[in-house]
Amino acid sequence: MTARNISRFWEWGRKIICVGRNYADHAKELKNAIPTEPVLFLKPPSAYVKEGSPILVPLYTSSLHHEVELGVVIGKGGNAISQTSAMEHVAGYALCLDMTAREIQDECKSKGLPWTLAKAFNTSCPVSDFIPKERIPDPSNVKLWLKVNDQLKQSGSTSQMIFSIPYLISYISDFITLEEGDLIMTGTPKGVSAVQENDELQAGIEDIAIINFRVQRQER
Numbered sequence: 001m002t003a004r005n006i007s008r009f010w011e012w013g014r015k016i017i018c019v020g021r022n023y024a025d026h027a028k029e030l031k032n033a034i035p036t037e038p039v040l041f042l043k044p045p046s047a048y049v050k051e052g053s054p055i056l057v058p059l060y061t062s063s064l065h066h067e068v069e070l071g072v073v074i075g076k077g078g079n080a081i082s083q084t085s086a087m088e089h090v091a092g093y094a095l096c097l098d099m100t101a102r103e104i105q106d107e108c109k110s111k112g113l114p115w116t117l118a119k120a121f122n123t124s125c126p127v128s129d130f131i132p133k134e135r136i137p138d139p140s141n142v143k144l145w146l147k148v149n150d151q152l153k154q155s156g157s158t159s160q161m162i163f164s165i166p167y168l169i170s171y172i173s174d175f176i177t178l179e180e181g182d183l184i185m186t187g188t189p190k191g192v193s194a195v196q197e198n199d200e201l202q203a204g205i206e207d208i209a210i211i212n213f214r215v216q217r218q219e220r
């Protein structure tokens with residue numbers, strides 16, 4: 001599968017596997033312990049939204065948080081992938097936001113329930129265009145940032161990840177077969193906060209990829 005083919009279809013119909021609490025500072029800001037194994041959850045492809053369309057605040061939440069993340073796009077599928085061969089399975093990257101209905105997540109956590117409603121709703125995964133692998137030669141050391149209405153909220157580096165990209169690919173593929181076009185969202189650095197209707201979000205992987213989204217309330 002060439003990067004050109006992947007860039008045409010990857011965001012419309014493959015798995016989105018998300019890693020939670022992969023930055024110690026973010027785990028701490030939400031008063032969670034530092035994980036000793038990756039924390040995983042899923043979003044459906046219907047969560048994708050591209051620039052030009054708004055991020056919708058779901059009907060049932062008033063506390064929608066932004067989380068900026070580096071996404072890894074799988075180019076060659078497989079299972080039980082070794083850490084040493086993991087990067088051969090990567091076609092490229094994407095800049096992603098893991099939009100989170102925080103008070104729903106808190107309620108799910110307190111009841112011991114899955115985070116599905118808090119993480120998997122429509123437009124919960126705003127993404128950039130596909131970024132070919134060559135444009136990010138060292139994904140273990142790139143800066144991620146996010147501004148709300150031009151105010152810097154998140155600024156971190158993928159060098160702060162607890163579990164590296166090769167480790168995550170290997171770990172996930174021991175449980176779930178990875179397929180061409182799947183997206184792995186690798187977690188967010190600290191600085192998450194609530195957004196409001198009409199806010200303008202701008203995020204970047206350094207100046208390699210920059211995305212802009214407006215927040216709008218969902219209507220019936």
Ligand SMILES: O=C(O)/C=C/C(=O)CC(=O)C(=O)O
Nearest residue numbers: 019020021022030032187188
């Ligand atoms: O455990 C929590 O309270 C919240 C965790 C998240 O929402 C974490 C992420 O999705 C992340 O770290 O990227």
